[in-house]
Amino acid sequence: MKRELSRRNFLKSSGAIAAGVLASQVMPLAAAQGDLPFEVAPEAVNPLGLEAGANVEGIFFEGGFGRSYIDNAADIFRALHPENEMTVEGIQQVSEILRPRFIAGNPPDVIDNSGAFHIPMDSLVADEQLTDLAPLMAAPALDTPGKTFGETLFPNSQADGVFDGRQLYLNIAYTVSGIWHSQTLFDDMGWQYPSTWAGMLDLCETIKSAGIAPWTYQGKFPQYMVFGCLMHLVYKTGGIQAIKDIDNLVDDAWKSDAVMQAITMMHQLADLGYIMPGTEGLTHTESQAEWLQGNAAFIPCGTWLENEMRELTPAGFDMVIKPVPGPDESSYHSLVAWPGEPYIVPVNAANVVGGMEFMRCMLSKANAQFFAKEISAIMPVFGGSEGVELSSALQSALEAAEAANGGFNYLSRGWYSDLWTAVKNATGELLTNRVSPEQFADTVQAAADEVKADDDIPKYTHA
Amino acid sequence: MTKRKWHIILPFTLPSLLLFLVFLVYPYGQAMYISLTKWRGLTPKPTFVGFANFEKLLGDTLFWNALKHNLIYLVSIPVITIVISLYLAFLLTHGKARFRKFYRIAFFFPQVMSLVAIGVLWSFIYHPTIGVLSSIAGMLGAADPIAWLGNPDLALGAVGAVVVWQAVGFYVVLFMAGMDSIPESYYEAATIDGATRWHLFWQITLPLLWDTIRTALVFLAIGATNMFAITQTMTQGGPNRSTDVLSTYVYERAFLSGKFGYATAVAVAMFLLAFALSILTMRATRRETLEY
Amino acid sequence: MAAEQSERRPREFVSQSLINISLFFWAVIVILPLVWLLYSSFKTDQEIFFAPWALPQTLQWENFERAWVAVHIGQYFLNSMKVVIPSLALTLALASMTSYVLARFQFFGNRTLFYLFMAGMLFPIFMALVPLFFLAKDLQLLNTFTGLTLVYTAYSLPFTIFFLTGFFKTLPSELHEAALIDGANEYQVFFRVMLPLAQPGLVTMAIFNFLGMWNQFILPLVLMTERDNYVLPQGLSFILHQQYYKTDWSALFAALSIIMIPTLLVYAVFQNQIQKGVTVGALKG
Incomplete structure (x- = not known):
């Protein structure tokens, strides 16, 4: 499972330039398959053996991505299997609505288990509620001839869904996180994005003296600084081993020199007064609006920022994402690559095969292109942005991801929700100078120890 | 008389009781059983663990933290709301x-x-940079914008203030209905005797309104033991758990951590507490109702 | 009136000013937010965020159109009415009968019953969601307006009974006895004498329950899972959760305004009822 995403593959995936890309969209239809806009090889039509007449019920979290891409995938499914009906329902309160269905033993066949009210994945895994997707991963891909479904997905993009060697969920969105700024503002002021953390602090001083707050963050949700800054710094000071130690609940992992250094680096922003006063009282939208107004120069976020703030973005703002600078230039490029929007197929579903078959349509190249074009977001599918004109923000994100060779991820976020709640809270305290880096490490380490000692929480390993 | 009494008691109480038993007591009873189990809320069979959840609860600092906030609300919100409304x-x-x-x-x-x-x-309103309150604080000479909901020392009060702001209107209407039903002649008599408004309030209004105030006190106390919706809407218990209350903690443990057994134990504790407090409040404020 | 005021002593004048200032002050802090919400629903997102207190540059009527189309407000509005009106009627009918008996009759189990109902207010509803779902399912009430009506009523009863019991206790017992002596039976006493007297209390509870039911979100969540049957708060929640990922605050504000107006109207109507009710109540004494 240690395949790194090669630079080459990434170029292919982002490949707005690939020749003949439009061909896939104007190909003549395959004989049997109704309205499909692409050809399907005979062995890829029904590799999982979906029985005619077995209907598929899908219930999906309907959030920022909307539901058009789900409907599009369902349309592909219906064209592929005219004998099977497929229902699509969008909901928000996933946990409240679907728990009774799980308890009753008749969950829907496929679920987008996302949003603020999703069912914790660790619970679903611990209670053996999820289907091992191995047959799906090994099945031929729908519209990438000669490849299995699994081979069409970005390597590592599904690593967090692997529990004890079983693929239990699939991320359908691929985001990277880092630090955002307005290129226009930087050009106007003659500022250069720094390549080291020392350079970052210097630039912050310059920005501050220009009368702008250097940083803001999504105050009431300090976790943005965790995935948008802290974990990057941990990787840059301690390498992937420091990340794995945290994921694997190694004793005193949070107190290691490397992690302490990373915490201290982030704390400098607060200590030196580089964070916009009042930030801690803002929501994510409010802080991002402040940033768009030019009241702060930097903000951490994932690639969804552009779509999220579309209505509020002033013309010519030109937002770009950059990696968090590390202690030295050699570590500049790495960043957190964050696959998200996980889909599951419940093991007790009436039509497990149908659920998996729908996922083949969901993560097809055609649907990925629809996703890129209509939602301005990326699916972790090779060829998913072929023929699609990307926005500058998305383009900069793909470039950053490419330079980072796909980026890294920390996995325990989905395993130990209590630990990451503690990290979030402690980060808020650290960035408002209410605790020192040492106290931060003590608090978080105590939470990690508590998780480790709790026999009710199943443990996993980041290998 | 006795026999005739039951002719009205039974038809007047049984329909309510039936609905209540079926849709509240039965599901609540089932939920309460969960407090004696270990359950992630996904399978039909919780594992029975006896009182283990309650034992754990005693040592849970987050539980006590949330309880403390409930108690602060419980003391402050009813008093402030009733004073303003009266x-x-x-x-x-x-x-x-x-x-x-x-x-x-x-x-x-x-x-x-x-x-x-x-x-x-x-x-x-609480927005640190463009909010009304910050503008006022700025005019009064505050150097930095105040993060009302971002500062653990201020957030609890900020949420409580919203509750008072919202509740006052209801209690004004309630108290006015009560005050209006006090016969005008009482006031006229007292006014002729030279009483000021202040006297009128203390000597006539307050004693005759005591039942209504007592009711208000219990409503508000019950509200203060809950506080779920407003906290969830405004702070989700943050920053750093400074506005956690029992109900949000129950919700977090159940739906976000998937610990339904433990969460229900907290809910049961919360229920018992609220019940004891309500009865206490009613006992403590009980007096002879003034007849008029 | 003017002459009367000029004759007042200075101290009286000061206190009269204090009265007017107090009332005016509170009115401002409750009305301005409402006005702000209303005019903000005519603004663009940029205006809402970058100049939150300013008036809209041009009126954005399409915010309402978006709210109407995206949230299906009209449909959900009707659904809400279909649940709230019968629930309200049922709640008031059942609760007033039960409260009357609890307040006026000594019988074995009276206190127990009262405390039992009271206990019903104190448990967090969301913990009962799962059992409630299975109950509704077994009774074939899932996704039905009847089911939701029964559940809304059941959950409104404890508070309403609690309040009305207190209210009936404050009513003079002489009328009750007088009516009985006049030869009325207990039912007639209740419906013809006590219920009209209880009108202020009933109106208070009608308003209180209307607001609670109109804004009820948790119960329909698991009991009304088909989109065609959604009630208003579910629609609102839909648009609110979209804010987390895609800013369309102007549509949210418009939706909030659309939803708020009927509640305001209902209150304005009941406002007169309160006056009338109070007049009836004033008979006593």
């Missing part, structure tokens, strides 16, 4: 103010706003 209701009833009818309608406005609206509205 004051306004009395002014409207006996203050000879203009636009009485207008005020009476206006004060009720916050009650008709949905919680979503209130959450959105107050996040703008």
Whole structure:
């Protein structure tokens, strides 16, 4: 499972330039398959053996991505299997609505288990509620001839869904996180994005003296600084081993020199007064609006920022994402690559095969292109942005991801929700100078120890 | 008499009781059983663990932290709300103010706003840079913008203030209804004797309104033991758990951590506490009702 | 009136000013937010965020159109009415009968019954969601307006009974006895004498329950899972949760305004009822 995403593959995936890309969209239809806009090889039509007449019920979290891409995938499914009906329902309160269905033993066949009210994945895994997707991963891909479904997905993009060697969920969105700024503002002021953390602090001083707050963050949700800054710094000071130690609940992992250094680096922003006063009282939208107004120069976020703030973005703002600078230039490029929007197929579903078959349509190249074009977001599918004109923000994100060779991820976020709640809270305290880096490490380490000692929480390993 | 009495008691209570038993007591009873189990809320068979959850609860600092906030609310919100409401209701009833009818309608406005609206509205009022309160603080000489909901020392009070702001309208209407039903002749007699409004309030209004105030106290106390919706809308218990209350903690443990057994144990503890407090409040404030 | 005021002593004048200022002050802090919400629903997102207190530059009527189309407000509005009106009627009918008996009759189990109902207010509803779902399912009430009506009523009963019991206790017992002596039976006493007297209390509870039911979000969540049957708060929640990922605050504000107006109207109507009710109540004494 240690395949790194090669630079080459990434170029292919982002490949707005690939020749003949439009061909896939104007190909003549395959004989049997109704309205499909692409050809399907005979062995890829029904590799999982979906029985005619077995209907598929899908219930999906309907959030920022909307539901058009789900409907599009369902349309592909219906064209592929005219004998099977497929229902699509969008909901928000996933946990409240679907728990009774799980308890009753008749969950829907496929679920987008996302949003603020999703069912914790660790619970679903611990209670053996999820289907091992191995047959799906090994099945031929729908519209990438000669490849299995699994081979069409970005390597590592599904690593967090692997529990004890079983693929239990699939991320359908691929985001990277880092630090955002307005290129226009930087050009106007003659500022250069720094390549080291020392350079970052210097630039912050310059920005501050220009009368702008250097940083803001999504105050009431300090976790943005965790995935948008802290974990990057941990990787840059301690390498992937420091990340794995945290994921694997190694004793005193949070107190290691490397992690302490990373915490201290982030704390400098607060200590030196580089964070916009009042930030801690803002929501994510409010802080991002402040940033768009030019009241702060930097903000951490994932690639969804552009779509999220579309209505509020002033013309010519030109937002770009950059990696968090590390202690030295050699570590500049790495960043957190964050696959998200996980889909599951419940093991007790009436039509497990149908659920998996729908996922083949969901993560097809055609649907990925629809996703890129209509939602301005990326699916972790090779060829998913072929023929699609990307926005500058998305383009900069793909470039950053490419330079980072796909980026890294920390996995325990989905395993130990209590630990990451503690990290979030402690980060808020650290960035408002209410605790020192040492106290931060003590608090978080105590939470990690508590998780480790709790026999009710199943443990996993980041290998 | 006795036999005839049951002719009205049974048909008048049984329908309510039936609905209540079926849709409240039965599901609540089932939920309470969960407090004796280990359950992630996904399978039909919880594992029975006896009182283990309750034992764990005693040593859970997050539970005590949330409880402390409930108690702070419990002491402050009812008192402040009732004082303001009584004051306004009395002014409207006996203050000879203009636009009485207008005020009476206006004060009720916050009650008709949905919680979503209130959450959105107050996040703008509490906004550190563009918020109204920060502008006022700035005019008074505060150097830095105040992060009302971002500062653990201020957030609890900030949330509580919104509750008071919203609740006052209802209690003004309630107290006015009570005050209006006190016969005018009492006041006339006292006024002739030279009593000021202040005297009227203490000597006539307050004693005759005691039942209503008692009711208000219990309503508000019950509200203060809950506080779920407003906290969830405004802070989700943050920053750093400084506005956690029992109900949000129950919700977090159940739906976000997937510990339904433990969460229900907290809910049961919360229930017992609220029940004891309500009875206590009613006992403590019970007096001979004044007949008039 | 003017002459009377001029004759007042200075102290009286000061206190009269204090009265007017107090009332005016509170009116401002409750009305301005409402006004702000209303005019903000005519603004663009940029205006809402970058100049939150300013008036709209041009009126954005399409915010309402978006709210109407995206949230299906009209449909959900009707659904809400279909649940709230019968629930309200049922709640008031059942609760007033039960409260009357609890307040006026000494019988074995009276206190127990009262405390039992009271206990019903104190448990967090969301913990009962799962059992409630299975109950509704077994009774074939899932996704039905009847089911939701029964559940809304059941959950409104404890508070309403609690309040009305207190209210009936404050009513003079002489009328009750007088009516009985006049030869009325207990039912007639209740419906013809006590219920009209209880009108202020009933109106208070009608308003209180209307607001609670109109804004009820948790119960329909698991009991009304088909989109065609959604009630208003579910629609609102839909648009609110979209805010987390895609800013369309102007549509949210418009939706909030659309939802708020009927509640305001209902209150304005009941406002008169309160006056009438109070007049009836004033008979006593």
